[in-house]
Amino acid sequence: MTTTKKAAPPSERRAHLIRLAADLFAEKGFRATTVREIADAAGILSGSLYHHFDSKESIGDEILRGFLDDVLDGYRRAVADVDDPRVAIERMVRSSTAALSRHRAALTMLQNDWAYFSAQDRFAYLRTAMKEIEQTWIDQLERGKQDGQFRADLDARLIYRLLRDILWIPTSWKQAQGKSWTTDEVVDGLLRLLFDGVVAR
Amino acid sequence: MTTTKKAAPPSERRAHLIRLAADLFAEKGFRATTVREIADAAGILSGSLYHHFDSKESIGDEILRGFLDDVLDGYRRAVADVDDPRVAIERMVRSSTAALSRHRAALTMLQNDWAYFSAQDRFAYLRTAMKEIEQTWIDQLERGKQDGQFRADLDARLIYRLLRDILWIPTSWKQAQGKSWTTDEVVDGLLRLLFDGVVAR
DNA sequence: CGTACCCGAGCAAGCGATTGGCCGGGTAGG
């Protein structure tokens, strides 16, 4: 059980299979997706998947890692060399949105099956990453309060929690029905709502 | 298969079982919860559940119906005899929050397994109800724009979509970790954010 | 007796995962 199995030969085929699996995870969630469905999408049998991966979880692992690395990298660059917290937050919002549209599956997995993943030692890095994300947001919100730019009665932690989840939202609209907005329209509407609210000044 | 099975004898025990199932659905989602887990929570065997319900889906059906009826009823009363759209929206926000805290499971089911439910004829009423909800929100937002109270450049449909999903968020915090906010704190913070944004005036 | 409730045992279907072997395209040695 503890023997080191095949690590991760980064083949072309393998990457393609991950993309197929990610699409299914994005639509149905991780647990609700079966390895047989993934195999069907690839036009092979379920057993053949285990030539590339040693378990269904390792597929999920790879998807989640890629997502979090992307997000954290974006945040670090968003706050680097930026003094104005409002600018930093706007850059974080745009960075988040871009990353989320690149990793739609990871988000669905996190919100549907968070309890499943975070209970496993293998996915301990999830908690670590989430903490860094939270701290980054709170730092910028607090800075905005201190320099008088944001309302002094702002609960930074509460606003962060709301914001984080709000940012997830538009991702789930991607495949939805009818008239849809462009990414820019959504982000601009969101930023406007965040900074100014709906009331006319 | 098409024979009319037992309808729904509204017994005490039955209602209790639904509450137990709802708690599990709220934590793990509908599909991820097994009938055996529900039975375990009730201290009986899985087969014994089928004395009360003819399927797992009918349990879900009952939960979802109760939720939507509650929400729609609250909205209708929120907008009745109210001229000021800002007041109406505030009442809708508070009504939603109250309903959601009463039906935590229904919300989890809708966001985790929406694709699963809405694809079935049995749950066609889900789409109907969502349409009425959407129309109610948009009506009030448009009225606010017309009387100059809300920003004229507001995309009512976009704001509704954001708002609807934002309102669902705090529900999932209920069992979460650490310091938590009271319902009033969350609602007030939310309303403040909605109307005024984070920027100091 | 009847009704409400539940047990115990089990079913078919589907699940994730494993295994041994087939196949075709290199690559190397002669």
Place this chain on the structure above:
DNA sequence: CCTACCCGGCCAATCGCTTGCTCGGGTACG
């Protein structure tokens, strides 16, 4: 050029287990 070998990719079959659900029979209460 031919032969021997390897190797990535996949199939076929199967394992042990869980899923939602069924059903005949039992028990306790009124």
